[in-house]
Amino acid sequence: xxxxxxxxxxxxxxxxxxxxxxxxxxxxxxxxxxxxxxxxxxxxxxxxxxxxxxxxxxxxxxxxxxxxxxxxxxxxxxxxxxxxxxxxxxxxxxxxxxxxxxxxxxxxxxxxxxxxxxxxxxxxxxxxxxxxxxxxxxxxxxxxxxxxxxxxxxxxxxxxxxxxxxxxxxxxxxxxxxxxxxxxxxxxxxxxxxxxxxxxxxxxxxxxxxxxxxxxxxxxxxxxxxxxxxxxxxxxxxxxxxxxxxxxxxxxxxxxxxxxxxx
Amino acid sequence: xxxxxxxxxxxxxxxxxxxxxxxxxxxxxxxxxxxxxxxxxxxxxxxxxxxxxxxxxxxxxxxxxxxxxxxxxxxxxxxxxxxxxxxxxxxxxxxxxxxxxxxxxxxxxxxxxxxxxxxxxxxxxxxxxxxxxxxxxxxxxxxxxxxxxxxxxxxxxxxxxxxxxxxxxxxxxxxxxxxxxxxxxxxxxxxxxxxxxxxxxxxxxxxxxxxxxxxxxxxxxxxxxxxxxxxxxxxxxxxxxxxxxxxxxxxxxxxxxxxxxxxxxxxxxxxxxxxxxxxxxxxxxxxxxxxxxxxxxxxxxxxxxxxxxxxxxxxxxxxxxxxxxxxxxxxxxxxxxxxxxxxxxxxxxxxxxxxxxxxxxxxxxxxxxxxxxxxxxxxxxxxxxxxxxxxxxxxxxxxxxxxxxxxxxxxxxxxxxxxxxxxxxxxxxxxxxxxxxxxxxxxxxxxxxxxxxxxxxxxxxxxxxxxxxxxxxxxxxxxxxxxxxxxxxxxxxxxxxxxxxxxxxxxxxxxxxxxxxxxxxxxxxxxxxxxxxxxxxxxxxxxxxxxxxxxxxxxxxxxxxxxxxxxxxxxxxxxxxxxxxxxxxxxxxxxxxxxxxxxxxxxxxxxxxxxxxxxxxxxxxxxxxxxxxxxxxxxxxxxxxxxxxxxxxxxxxxxxxxxxxxxxxxxxxxxxxxxxxxxxx
Numbered sequence: 037x038x039x040x041x042x043x044x045x046x047x048x049x050x051x052x053x054x055x056x057x058x059x060x061x062x063x064x065x066x067x068x069x070x071x072x073x074x075x076x077x078x079x080x081x082x083x084x085x086x087x088x089x090x091x092x093x094x095x096x097x098x099x100x101x102x103x104x105x106x107x108x109x110x111x112x113x114x115x116x117x118x119x120x121x122x123x124x125x126x127x128x129x130x131x132x133x134x135x136x137x138x139x140x141x142x143x144x145x146x147x148x149x150x151x152x153x154x155x156x157x158x159x160x161x162x163x164x165x166x167x168x169x170x171x172x173x174x175x176x177x178x179x180x181x182x183x184x185x186x187x188x189x190x191x192x193x194x195x196x197x198x199x200x201x202x203x204x205x206x207x208x209x210x211x212x213x214x215x216x217x218x219x220x221x222x223x224x225x226x227x228x229x230x231x232x233x234x235x236x237x238x239x240x241x242x243x244x245x246x247x248x249x250x251x252x253x254x255x256x257x258x259x260x261x262x263x264x265x266x267x268x269x270x271x272x273x274x275x276x277x278x279x280x281x282x283x284x285x286x287x288x289x290x291x292x293x294x295x296x297x298x299x
Numbered sequence: 300x301x302x303x304x305x306x307x308x309x310x311x312x313x314x315x316x317x318x319x320x321x322x323x324x325x326x327x328x329x330x331x332x333x334x335x336x337x338x339x340x341x342x343x344x345x346x347x348x349x350x351x352x353x354x355x356x357x358x359x360x361x362x363x364x365x366x367x368x369x370x371x372x373x374x375x376x377x378x379x380x381x382x383x384x385x386x387x388x389x390x391x392x393x394x395x396x397x398x399x400x401x402x403x404x405x406x407x408x409x410x411x412x413x414x415x416x417x418x419x420x421x422x423x424x425x426x427x428x429x430x431x432x433x434x435x436x437x438x439x440x441x442x443x444x445x446x447x448x449x450x451x452x453x454x455x456x457x458x459x460x461x462x463x464x465x466x467x468x469x470x471x472x473x474x475x476x477x478x479x480x481x482x483x484x485x486x487x488x489x490x491x492x493x494x495x496x497x498x499x500x501x502x503x504x505x506x507x508x509x510x511x512x513x514x515x516x517x518x519x520x521x522x523x524x525x526x527x528x529x530x531x532x533x534x535x536x537x538x539x540x541x542x543x544x545x546x547x548x549x550x551x552x553x554x555x556x557x558x559x560x561x562x563x564x565x566x567x568x569x570x571x572x573x574x575x576x577x578x579x580x581x582x583x584x585x586x587x588x589x590x591x592x593x594x595x596x597x598x599x600x601x602x603x604x605x606x607x608x609x610x611x612x613x614x615x616x617x618x619x620x621x622x623x624x625x626x627x628x629x630x631x632x633x634x635x636x637x638x639x640x641x642x643x644x645x646x647x648x649x650x651x652x653x654x655x656x657x658x659x660x661x662x663x664x665x666x667x668x669x670x671x672x673x674x675x676x677x678x679x680x681x682x683x684x685x686x687x688x689x690x691x692x693x694x695x696x697x698x699x700x701x702x703x704x705x706x707x708x709x710x711x712x713x714x715x716x717x718x719x720x721x722x723x724x725x726x727x728x729x730x731x732x733x734x735x736x737x738x739x740x741x742x743x744x745x746x747x748x749x750x751x752x753x754x755x756x757x758x759x760x761x762x763x764x765x766x767x768x769x770x771x772x773x774x775x776x777x778x779x780x781x782x783x784x785x786x787x788x789x790x791x792x793x794x795x796x797x798x799x800x801x802x803x804x805x806x807x808x809x810x811x812x813x814x815x816x817x818x819x820x821x822x823x824x825x826x827x828x829x830x831x832x833x834x835x836x837x838x839x840x841x842x843x844x845x846x847x848x849x850x851x852x853x854x855x856x857x858x859x860x861x862x863x864x865x866x867x868x869x870x871x872x873x874x875x876x877x878x879x880x881x882x883x884x885x886x887x888x889x890x891x892x893x894x895x896x897x898x899x900x901x902x903x904x905x906x907x908x909x910x911x912x913x914x915x916x917x918x919x920x921x922x923x924x925x926x927x928x929x930x931x932x933x934x935x936x937x938x939x940x941x942x943x944x945x946x947x948x949x950x951x952x953x954x955x956x957x958x959x960x961x962x963x964x965x966x967x968x969x970x971x972x973x974x975x976x977x978x979x980x
Contacts, residue, residue: 065929077943110551110589111589111590111591112573112589112590112591112592112596112599112883113591113592114370114593114594114596114597114599115370115400115403115594115595116541116595118369119369119370119595120541123370123531123534123537123538124538125535126427126528127531127534128528128529128530128531128534129369129370129528129529130370130407130526130527130528130529131403131407131474131475131526132407132473132474132478132526132527133528137475139462139463139475139476141462141477142399142499142500142603142610142611143446143449143499143500143559143607143610144462144603144607144610145603145605145606145607146587146589146604146605147587147589147603147605148590149589149603149610150589151462151463153463154473173662196465202463202464203464203465203475204465205465207473208465208471208473210471212782214320215470215471228534228535228538229535229538230532231537240538243542244370244542245597246372246545246548246551246592246597246598247573247590247599248551248552249549264859269762271552273552273553273554273557273561274551274552275576276557276561276562277561277572277573277575277590278574278580278581278585278588279573279574279588279590279602280585280587280588280856281587282587283584283585283586283587284584284606285585285913286583286584287585292546
């Protein structure tokens with residue numbers, strides 16, 4: 037873990053630092069967070085510029101130099117990305133540990149039958165903003181990736197509650213028997229994968245996705261809605277399989293069988 | 300504890316309502332899945348054989364594999380074992396399997412498998428939430444179709460779950476996933492021998508009638524959800540293997556020779572392209588859809604549609620019912636089959652047989668077999684629903700039809716006539732003809748020397764069959780014979796294993812003996828114990844690489860060793876497959892199997908084949924040829940069997956495993972029981 041990484045939350049954003057004891061004594065998660073957050077998380081995340089909440093300083097968060105965009109119409113729901121994430125970070129296979137979550141309704145209707153939920157590396161990272169102990173931070177030495185140092189996490193779940201996305205992109209995991217928060221680090225810290233991660237590097241979910249439905253981009257997607265992240269990564273090769281998202285689309289090659297019949 | 304295993308198998312006794320565990324370590328020598336299931340079956344009830352499939356002593360064994368819950372490509376199927384009421388003339392100890400995500404959730408919950416014993420006195424379902432296991436009342440669920448059952452159980456397991464949000468099963472046990480439920484439908488509840496198990500809208504354990512066994516135990520469903528870890532022995536090697544495997548996948552953005560392999564046709568089945576398995580969405584205008592995968596599968600052969608019908612159904616699951624003039628009602632008609640919980644691979648021949656009997660004037664209103672079913676309106680939705688409902692609920696003639704093809708034919712006194720002349724083409728053990736045993740002999744022999752239709756689509760005949768039928772094979776007959784058999788370790792280097800001629804190196808040859816043995820060993824270990832998908836593995840050839848070599852045999856041990864920490868070769872694991880097959884044959888022997896029973900019905904020997912292009916070595920040349928007009932020769936089949944039994948270490952006089960064979964496999968206790976019963980070879 038990156039204990040020694042520069043953490044904007046704690047170093048650039050002056051505010052009252054709460055110890056775990058202090059935090060608990062103040063009466064629990066919501067009360068403490070409410071005291072620290074000036075605005076609702078959704079409002080904070082969408083704000084054009086933001087200062088660390090609760091701070092009088094007008095410090096802004098430098099934009100992340102990397103983002104994951106995805107195509108939820110291309111995803112096949114195999115959960116390979118989730119298992120790759122779990123593997124490279126923890127050395128095990130466990131959907132609950134994955135920092136990208138794929139949900140699906142087998143009985144649902146396309147395209148609403150799949151929800152892809154990677155971390156957005158928000159322009160205004162509410163997880164960072166709200167963390168009472170500075171465990172969530174902007175890693176300015178590594179492309180400004182929004183990260184959580186699980187070793188510092190006190191398990192208050194504030195970042196889970198305050199993440200403006202549904203489902204929340206901060207992920208609750210058990211480490212050494214203790215509940216901790218974690219989140220996507222764009223594969224900066226992968227003890228079980230020797231590839232260089234982060235901006236300019238490789239991400240396990242991107243590399244493993246058989247449908248190529250996840251992509252790393254350096255430019256910040258539109259922050260307002262999901263459209264900025266949920267993009268079209270399909271080309272004619274996809275449509276030519278007969279997999280259209282609009283019944284008016286006619287593939288360039290007819291998917292109808294030309295020879296024989298079904299088995 | 301080794302990687303890949305959680306360390307314990309769940310044991311539920313429905314009669315006594317007790318819940319216990321079996322240490323997986325006791326059975327690790329059998330690999331997982333089918334191997335462990337067979338060993339558990341032998342240990343728990345082997346000495347009580349034989350009894351009927353609906354006897355409470357029968358077991359439902361549902362095993363995961365070390366790969367379940369991992370991203371091993373094309374793995375994670377759930378192996379279901381027990382005595383199969385659909386099979387004929389004996390309800391053999393049998394297997395079926397289904398895809399989806401059930402075994403993944405089972406593993407995350409901390410279980411390597413489930414063994415269900417006894418029978419409940421009232422309808423129940425089993426609720427697995429991590430290590431908490433309860434037997435719940437099925438009041439209000441019993442009677443539901445398979446889709447409603449799964450959704451209702453999901454609500455009961457996680458009442459607070461909202462799609463697209465996190466939920467906590469207990470403190471620190473968070474998930475975004477919904478419970479994975481497998482259940483029987485009305486067909487199973489009513490002990491139909493066509494009763495399938497359903498998971499999701501279209502994942503069937505179709506063969507053998509295990510839905511009926513669920514019903515006989517008054518077991519409606521099993522639900523599993525978990526949040527735990529599946530340990531991996533060598534995570535770095537496993538990740539490297541997964542990324543290495545990408546070269547064998549269909550490149551969705553830039554497929555190799557897209558014009559050739561991506562344009563539908565037979566290549567939709569064998570190219571590895573997404574979505575090719577649903578045959579009901581390929582006519583313009585297309586219904587918007589996604590390719591849908593089972594857990595961990597890079598192929599995604601299924602679809603989920605904007606209309607929500609035929610979701611996750613594949614191949615036969617989309618082909619049993621045809622409603623004339625309407626692809627939409629055709630999809631919904633096939634969904635009815637899924638909802639009633641009827642096994643597609645048995646319903647298909649049964650519907651054909653009903654039609655044949657109707658046309659002969661035997662079955663219908665006022666006929667010899669009197670029924671009000673609207674048999675004069677085939678091709679309508681009303682017909683499909685009426686017939687399936689009658690079978691599922693055992694209404695009227697449906698009570699007899701629910702006995703499945705073979706027993707129904709027997710009951711009406713037409714079995715011998717109709718099966719032997721091919722009117723009812725049950726080629727092996729009451730299961731339907733699939734690939735022609737006279738041409739694609741390995742499929743026929745592999746089924747006959749098993750207990751049901753082989754249903755292993757990537758074994759040699761299948762990719763060759765469809766490649767040839769495309770009219771544009773990407774390999775010549777000589778090339779495919781060499782490449783395919785190069786991968787067939789430990790018998791590699793003998794191209795005549797895939798010679799489908801009836802010449803000296805063809806379907807009766809010693810080469811074919813080796814090929815059938817290879818198929819059975821691969822079936823038992825990699826597919827059975829490893830939970831592999833038969834539509835993905837083995838991969839001896841592929842259109843997705845420049846040299847057309849597939850991932851077999853390099854991939855299998857690469858992945859297995861990385862996950863488990865073992866350090867064995869492909870050949871080592873194939874010998875384990877031989878061991879599992881031998882154990883299965885021992886159980887069949889205890890049930891009464893003798894080589895004299897391992898014969899095809901007369902039509903296979905007597906009815907000339909229409910033929911099909913396959914690799915044949917004729918007059919010193921490899922070629923694609925059809926073999927039209929060929930019949931199987933009884934004496935040559937018997938001679939083939941004799942050599943096969945010897946090759947496998949069985950007594951050719953009766954097909955029973957020999958003691959020295961069993962003892963070499965550390966199965967001495969099996970030999971002892973066989974000897975006690977007079978079944979030792």
